[in-house]
Amino acid sequence: MLVSAALAFTSCGTTDDTSDGSGDENQQVTSVGVRLSAPGLVSGIDPAHVSGIEVDLAATLAQRLEVIDRPDDITWVRADASSAAEELDDGEMELLIGQFDQSELSEDIAWVGPYATVEAGLLVRNESPEDTDETDDYIATETVASLADVHTSSVCVVAGSLADGAELPAADVTTQQTVTECQTGMRSGRYDAIAADDLQLAGVLADAPLPTSYDLLLWSELADDDTDLDEQLLASGEYWLGTTAEQCESASAALAELIEEGEVEELFGQRDETTIFQPQLIEADEVTTKYCDE
Secondary structure, three states: OOOOHHHHHOOOOOOOOOOOOOHHHOOOOEEEEEEEEEOOEEOOOOOOOEHHHHHHHHHHHHHHHHOOOOHEEEEEEEEEEHHHHHHOOOOOOEEEEEEEEEHOOOOOEEEEEEEEEEEEEEEEEEOOOOOOHHHHHHHOOOOOOOOHHHHOEEEEEEEEOOOOOOOOOEEEEEEEEHHEEEEEHHHOOOOOOOEEEEHHHHHHHHOOHHHHHHHEEEEHHHHOOOOOOOOOOOOOOEEEEEEOOOOOOHHHHHHHHHHHOOOHHHHOOOOHOOOOOOOEEHHHHEEEEOOOOO
């Protein structure tokens, strides 16, 4: 099993016999790359201070691989699939997580998973809630409940999601790099809906001050026999973790163990009380090692 060079802090081989091993503040940690920002999944604009379900999943997997002893041993860094390959090869990064879909599975990274299946969704407003002290956080303009409503609405598309690049039947379409940017625009009234993967949008529901202010619709539910929608909006995708070629098989086995033991389901089920959305998680025998030999 490959252990990151960043974890090689040890008294073995040192010539300083006076060390008492108490310098925890100097302990180097392993780096995990994250894609920012997706409320509820990888939340935060500063990679040094992130939280969310996928953050917890990466930390749990790293502990299972014994590359860290505790979650605090991770330093989180901003990354994407194109820039992470060299850092993984150089040992500067151990894992990569954050809504990386099948279209990004380049040969330069060993991919572990998948750990979830997603489809294209649309986050829309309910009517502005009444009798609450938090209404200032929520600006209701147009509500979207049908494809007819979409035709006259302004939609924010999250880059890299299944909706990105699809032909949306909306009056106005804007693409933003993160779910957070779309959510901010929706709360301010600039957008009437957010088009992204259903799991990303469920994270917004879980993180929102007023989750009942939103509804999560699926394009497959909005479609009917008389409507032609871009096939990309009706397709499904998968989310993957990136790692090194040397660690790929052991990481795949560790992920399968976490799924078999119910750890992954527990992580994604932490906020079920805030939304009726049920994530489409992968069974243990669906975790593949086919990208380990790239």
